[in-house]
Amino acid sequence: xxxxxxxxxxxxxxxxxxxxxxxxxxxxxxxxxxxxxxxxxxxxxxxxxxxxxxxxxxxxxxxxxxxxxxxxxxxxxxxxxxxxxxxxxxxxxxxxxxxxxxxxxxxxxxxxxxxxxxxxxxxxxxxxxxxxxxxxxxxxxxxxxxxxxxxxxxxxxxxxxxxxxxxxxxxxxxxxxxxxxxxxxxxxxxxxxxxxxxxxxxxxxxxx
Numbered sequence: 001x002x003x004x005x006x007x008x009x010x011x012x013x014x015x016x017x018x019x020x021x022x023x024x025x026x027x028x029x030x031x032x033x034x035x036x037x038x039x040x041x042x043x044x045x046x047x048x049x050x051x052x053x054x055x056x057x058x059x060x061x062x063x064x065x066x067x068x069x070x071x072x073x074x075x076x077x078x079x080x081x082x083x084x085x086x087x088x089x090x091x092x093x094x095x096x097x098x099x100x101x102x103x104x105x106x107x108x109x110x111x112x113x114x115x116x117x118x119x120x121x122x123x124x125x126x127x128x129x130x131x132x133x134x135x136x137x138x139x140x141x142x143x144x145x146x147x148x149x150x151x152x153x154x155x156x157x158x159x160x161x162x163x164x165x166x167x168x169x170x171x172x173x174x175x176x177x178x179x180x181x182x183x184x185x186x187x188x189x190x191x192x193x194x195x196x197x198x199x200x201x202x203x204x205x206x207x208x
Contacts, residue, residue, distance in 0.1 A: 001057075134202075144196075
């Protein structure tokens with residue numbers, strides 16, 4: 001049986017009393033139907049019976065189409081899986097062949113863990129203060145202070161020497177980056193916000 005092309009569920013019952021259907025009514029009257037009204041009613045009944053049958057066929061057709069589409073999808077999925085597996089097998093075979101030819105390239109690497117604690121690198125000035133056990137402003141351990149220290153650390157300029165007097169009155173030449181930069185704007189501890197204090201405290205403890 002030929003498949004239905006249109007959905008019979010949206011078909012509208014014709015008005016069989018119009019002139020458009022006069023020939024059909026005349027044929028029924030010739031076959032024994034009483035009058036036009038009864039002929040029109042009979043035509044409507046026959047149309048409804050046919051439409052109900054078409055609706056059942058339409059529902060079956062939709063189910064069959066869905067099954068066919070599902071089967072096509074299954075076959076396509078299996079084909080794609082087989083294709084990917086073939087590629088994976090080919091790559092694995094090539095890897096094993098390469099490993100056999102160049103064993104030195106496939107030396108196992110140690111399973112080292114990535115450090116979970118960030119590396120704190122304060123300025124040379126702050127490090128010198130910590131090593132000497134001297135007071136050092138918390139500013140150098142805030143995010144901004146550490147950022148400035150990183151910027152100086154990555155600088156390509158050659159280190160400069162400066163003359164510095166120690167606690168005993170002796171003068172020594174030291175790297176300029178181990179002294180406090182007089183041009184730098186440093187926030188005093190008492191002026192730090194709680195946010196900056198909470199940044200600096202754990203950083204200083206880690207650096208120590």
